[in-house]
Amino acid sequence: MDKKYGVYICTGCGIGDTLDMEALVDVPDEEGVYNKTHPFLCGKEGLALIQKDVDDGKVNTMVIGACSRRVNFDVFKFDNCIVERVNLREGVVWPHSREKYPALTQEQKDDEEHFDRIQMKAEDYIKMGMARVEKVTLPTPYSLENFSKKILVLGGGITGISAALDAAKAGFEVTIVEKQDKLGGYAANMRSQMPVVEPFEELIPTVLADKLAELKQYPNIEVRTGIEVARIAGQPGEFTVTFKKPGEKIPYDVPFPLPEEMTKDEKGEDLNAEEMHAKFLEYNKGRLDILKLDPEGELYGAVILAAGWRPDKLDQEAYAHLGVNLPNVITNDEFERIAAKGKVVRPSDGKEAKSVVFVQSPGKDEDDADFPYCGSVTSQVALKQAKYVRNDYEDGKAYIIYQHMRTPGLQEYFYKSIQQDNGIFMTKGAVNSVTQKGDSLVVEAGNTLLGKEIAIEADLVVLSSGMVPVTVDDPVINLAYRQGPGFRDNDIFGGYADSNYICFPYETQRTGVYAAGTIRRAMTIEESMEDATGAALKAIQCIESAHRGVSVHPRSGDMTYPEFFMQRCTQCKRCTVECPFGALDDDEKGTPKINPTRCRRCGTCMGACPERIISFADYSIDSIGSQIKAVGVPSEDDYDEPPFRILALVCENDAYPALDMVGMNRMDYSPDVRIIPVRCLGSVNAIWIKDALAQGMDGVILIGCKHGDDYQCHFMKGSELAEIRANKMGDALSSLALEEERVRFEEIAIDEYDKLPGLLSDFVEEIEGLGPNPFKGF
């Protein structure tokens, strides 16, 4: 691109009132860069001014010194131009007032002993903007070589079938792969399901039959039963899938990464790349490496994970008091299967089960939680199954002993209708024991609504055990990724394939794979079908985005992707290991290969690379590094007591908006801080910190989103990695004879803007206490 530079500075909103515009305009003037000011740049006239320059071919790479990039985004948009928004409003003149930092008089300007901290900040920001636009280019989208828009649905239960139908109705081709010999999943084992519409009174046959009938109407849905997925290689839009029969062992079975212990030698040192790879192949004997593409593999665009759940086994010591080994003490799953075959009878002797007790909570008096993996489903199932007893036997009686009846939302109506049945008794209570007494069982419970201690004689006792997601047992998705076949962090969800984001429920750590149904949370059939529709949308959206060469959430529409200068790669593998999304696979030498459509464009790889070989078209080591180098760092050569210079690398997702709000609320902090927004703190490369300190800046603070089990970080691991790296900087700093306190990491939430001024002041005070950076002026 033949760049034609221009700088436009708005003097509205207090900018022109606070700043010395003449001196500010000197900044581009001194570089011979074309520039203009306007009192209302975002207004019709101001925009027309810029547009004319663009149309005349005068400017295509511009710096706009005005308000924050977060506002007026719709007007400061010029096709095929590079636009850098320099935040003079929320970033400079709104937080820092002339009351606090008076402007210099003419004499003060002339004596060259006084400095204007607000003016210095504004001028630095313009310089930084100009430095950045030199280093960035407009992106071209990444095109996949072999593109598929087909959707693969793992699991042929209600959720999988619903997802397939929804995708098919939008015109997409779908394959449902089901490892059992027939479709239907768990619903095929059920007698009835809960009602889903008004008046919520009668149990209904499962919707499975309707769904199966509907399936036949869609020729674009292919069903494969008795088949499972051996491996999914590649990337969204270009997944190469190998299928096999369950239990078969084939060369394309997915390999597993080496367990931690096996990656080290006897001395505890990391093995080198070749040794590691050899061990990896040995560990995965019979299985081909992930980079070996199956020539018979089939191409898919996105995957919906709807592999469901399995019943929990209640064989632990914790349930001994419930008589789990007694023949007529069964789980709700076992009860459902009996009910699906005919009237409910006792397993021990086939006799009628006319008195059935349902135990919802195993924790006696100590713990009022339901069994694990229950959610609100088992409360509702107990109601349903109690009704089975009543439907089968006129004189049947059902007792439900619960700690909390969980029928949230509109399901409350179902609960109410069951409460009308005279043969169903429900009470809060703590079940203390289930024991055999002759031919019957005795359930003893305490603290019930029917009395302090009660004992109920029962033909059958049903324990409302939970729905264990199959990802507890197995990775299931079998991704042929170097980081491993499953989702990275399901252990923070107890094995569920869930999202950690409240606002973005379909976010998984693997782009292009969307979980739905009971594999991500205990759900009813109705909830699962709704979830399936959402997952189908996300699969379609991912395919469309990959096709356009753009990223999905959160950097939706971003066309840049990481590019590697492989000549300088030292195969350290850090990028491959640290990418939160497993977007990189490395070969036997450790050379990474980027799979762009897996990538979320966070830049964590760029931050990780010690050789700095990774860059994005509009975001690179140099584009940030040159901004840092553009900051003026006055030393004692310039002033007797030069101002400190603090670099703040700030996450653009939460911390930068919070800083804007500090400005909007006219809250002050030290004007000696220079803020550079970054895509994610994970993208912060240590070289930026070293550069800042090497050129005399006194401190560097990284401000970003919370990490930990309840992480807020929009790229999952970025913030955590940044803190680890910042802490490791201690050694590097000491080798430069710099205190490690000069680099700090802080977490902030977007609404904590009121804490930011204090946070920054605290850091500035600490730095001032340490004294100026000894490298200043060198």
Place this chain on the structure above:
Amino acid sequence: MTTDKSAPTSGSIMVVGGGISGLTAALEAAEVGYEVFIVEKDPSLGGRVSQLKQYFPKLCPPTCGLEINYKRIKDNPKIKVMTMTEVEKVDGKPGDYTVKLKISPRYVNENCTACGECTKVCESEISNEYNLGMDRCKAAYLPHNMAFPQRYVMAPSIAQDDRERCKEACKFDAIDFDMEEKSINIKVGAIVWATGWRPYDAARIDNLGFGRYQNIITNMMLERLAAPNGPTKGKIVRPSDGKAPATIGFVQCAGSRDEDHLPYCSYICCMASLKHATYLRAQYPEAKIYIYYIDLRTPGRKYENFYKNLKADENIFFIKGKVAEVGEEEGTGNITLVAEDTLSGDKIRQTVDMLVLATGMQPNSAVERPNADLTLNSDGFIVNDFKKGGMFAAGCATKPADVVTSNQNATGMALKAIQTLVRR
């Protein structure tokens, strides 16, 4: 849809309601490639969640997700946002609707830079609806500090001399009192109704004294008190005297699961009260908190763990029992309550500094029925008819739900809307 150019079938989608469900439905459809109109009657997007301080169970701020969604809107030319806009009427059929929209005047045009000069000079005030009427704001105002679009509004009741003052103060000619209500028609192929909910009017629950006794507040009011941009800048104090409460009672199912009010369960109030307990605990390490419940609905691993952590707090007491009546202690403003301990059958009498009614959610469609061919159930929720298609309800317009479920549902409704367009 699946052509090489990946251009979606023609037709656009309208999403009625710019809260979290509406935003989600709109963004998800637009990122597949469809044109979407977001129609919002308030001056800012964000809806009810923008009034929350934090979400349960992560205790994270709603503005975090909203900011990301606003950024996605900013980067997507396929989305057109229309605020101050309501749907007057919908005619037509699936694939071919004509929507009559009413755009109320904001009296502020696109020149507004949100510099705030007008609010400085404005003297007239209005009840601040963002803070549920607990304080007042200027009649020239920004809905809240994370409002999007970031543009001021003039309340229609603004005094005449304030109109002149504001116009004069505005350097950008952004204030225009000649703006009039407009009516326009837009043709779309599918509509997602994400009209959300309102807190059930606690004043209708006679025996719980809201409106009679100052120190009885609702859960949403507590949320605003706790929020840093709320009427007390985040300090939870009781209304009568601004005192920090040492004892706080919560009445769960206030008006929900109740034949006389909302017969259904409002889904979120149990978790919301637990969240409020953490707000209180953060400010008042010694405060005693009493939660009167019928059932504690904290389903799922994440919510169960949240509840479990609170159970470990020695100063939070969970009592199974319905609060039957309330009163006020003479002279102190303290609230007396009488509840039935369901297990023992005894009556409990207690006095607390402040009482919080965990009131439920009522769908807006129950109170303002949309003028469209929609089926509403007896509670006023919009019922989805997927066979008919064309129009779909998302989020709390269709059932009481938490944010996660609403967003899952809204994502699904985006696909249902797309199916309608594809089937044309």
